[in-house]
Amino acid sequence: MKSNVFSEYPDVVNVDQLREMLGGIGPKAAYKLLHDRKIMYFKIGKAFRIPKQSVIDFLQTQHS
Structure with a gap:
């Protein structure tokens, strides 16, 4: 069953969209989550x- 959570966002988001999804966290906090591998990502060129x-x-x- 597919979740309707964040249905307004595309299947792959950028860092700004990630920040919105997490309640408007700052850029440093977002990049820390990514660098610490708390949220999985891939890069295309320099873009997360x-x-x-x-x-x-x-x-x-x-x-949980």
């Missing part, structure tokens, strides 16, 4: 791309 499911997985582990 984050699968939406990685954000959902991260939030579920924080609240």
